[in-house]
Amino acid sequence: MALTPVPELIKEAKTFPLLYGLYEQLITEPIRFDSAQEAQAHSYSYGIRIDLSGRAGVQTWTITPPNDYHYFLEGIRVFYPEDTVNANTLSIEVEQPERGRLVTLAQIAIPVLTTPGELRPKKYMVRLNTLFGPTMNCVIKIRGQDGTRPAYVDLMSEGLLIPAAGLKPKGLEPWQ
Amino acid sequence: MLNPYHTAINVPKVLEIQNRQYQEAIPLEQEVPASSQVDAAVQITSVGNFMLMSMTGSFTTKYLDEQDPADDGICRMFVQLLDGSNQRPLFDDFIAANLFLSPGRVRAVAGLGDPSDQLYLEYPFVYTFPQNGQILVRIRNTATFANTLRIMFKGIRIFAANRQG
Numbered sequence: 058m059a060l061t062p063v064p065e066l067i068k069e070a071k072t073f074p075l076l077y078g079l080y081e082q083l084i085t086e087p088i089r090f091d092s093a094q095e096a097q098a099h100s101y102s103y104g105i106r107i108d109l110s111g112r113a114g115v116q117t118w119t120i121t122p123p124n125d126y127h128y129f130l131e132g133i134r135v136f137y138p139e140d141t142v143n144a145n146t147l148s149i150e151v152e153q154p155e156r157g158r159l160v161t162l163a164q165i166a167i168p169v170l171t172t173p174g175e176l177r178p179k180k181y182m183v184r185l186n187t188l189f190g191p192t193m194n195c196v197i198k199i200r201g202q203d204g205t206r207p208a209y210v211d212l213m214s215e216g217l218l219i220p221a222a223g224l225k226p227k228g229l230e231p232w233q
Numbered sequence: 234m235l236n237p238y239h240t241a242i243n244v245p246k247v248l249e250i251q252n253r254q255y256q257e258a259i260p261l262e263q264e265v266p267a268s269s270q271v272d273a274a275v276q277i278t279s280v281g282n283f284m285l286m287s288m289t290g291s292f293t294t295k296y297l298d299e300q301d302p303a304d305d306g307i308c309r310m311f312v313q314l315l316d317g318s319n320q321r322p323l324f325d326d327f328i329a330a331n332l333f334l335s336p337g338r339v340r341a342v343a344g345l346g347d348p349s350d351q352l353y354l355e356y357p358f359v360y361t362f363p364q365n366g367q368i369l370v371r372i373r374n375t376a377t378f379a380n381t382l383r384i385m386f387k388g389i390r391i392f393a394a395n396r397q398g
Contacts, residue, residue: 099323099360100323100357101323101324101325102328102358103324103328104326104329120325134333136331211331211332212332213328215356215357217359
């Protein structure tokens, strides 16, 4: 009999109390500098500007946390100038290949309005709240509806870099 | 009239905590010449450690259109944030300033270009800088004209003398 797969969100929820605990300590108690250093979990961001002008097909950006660190990806910030004269749609897909299959964590459609001559920056935030293990890849794909794109897309990750040794309850990897 | 805050807040306790730590905002302003990169830094000083909680800021978007300065709103300022005390990078690479700074773009030439259209949201970023350290901001300006970057680091100052272990 085939096992019923556990929804990904339930697996990942196990890691939340640890992270919430960190924040709760910072908020409700006087901050203890030494303990903050001991935890050594801190914000960390990845970023890239992808040139899209005149290109067709999918552009890919890969984030790989360093060895011995987890990366709790809170979200992806997306920014692009509205400088195209044709209506178009961009989509952002975030995947974790190491889970055995490509899991699409987010897929959003970003409308590009048609206002030639005016540059109006658009800013979006894709909330993910997903934990990546050491050397796990977070693959972000920028997919356009057709070959007409904005000139560029800026991408930036919001997240926490967490020492792997600090997140192994009962011998399990945090995402297990 | 009952003032709920009067009973909810333990003033002596708050003052006691405040004598060990309090909110502080540290500003940084740096002009970067055309097509160049500079390191800007703010000193944490010996007063105490500084736990950064969030950032706001702005930048200009000037460039040289043939011989004339112009302002088209495209961000050409890229930033890498580092802990100056140990050179630990906090941004993996240079990140466009329009992604983490609000209100973001400000007009440098009156009447040209759109306003920033940015929401005034702080960029949350939690990191503790030790006393006598520095917040190191590596700024790269790819424009053909000088641009200015301003960042406000908002956080909590933790007195070194009163820190708890």
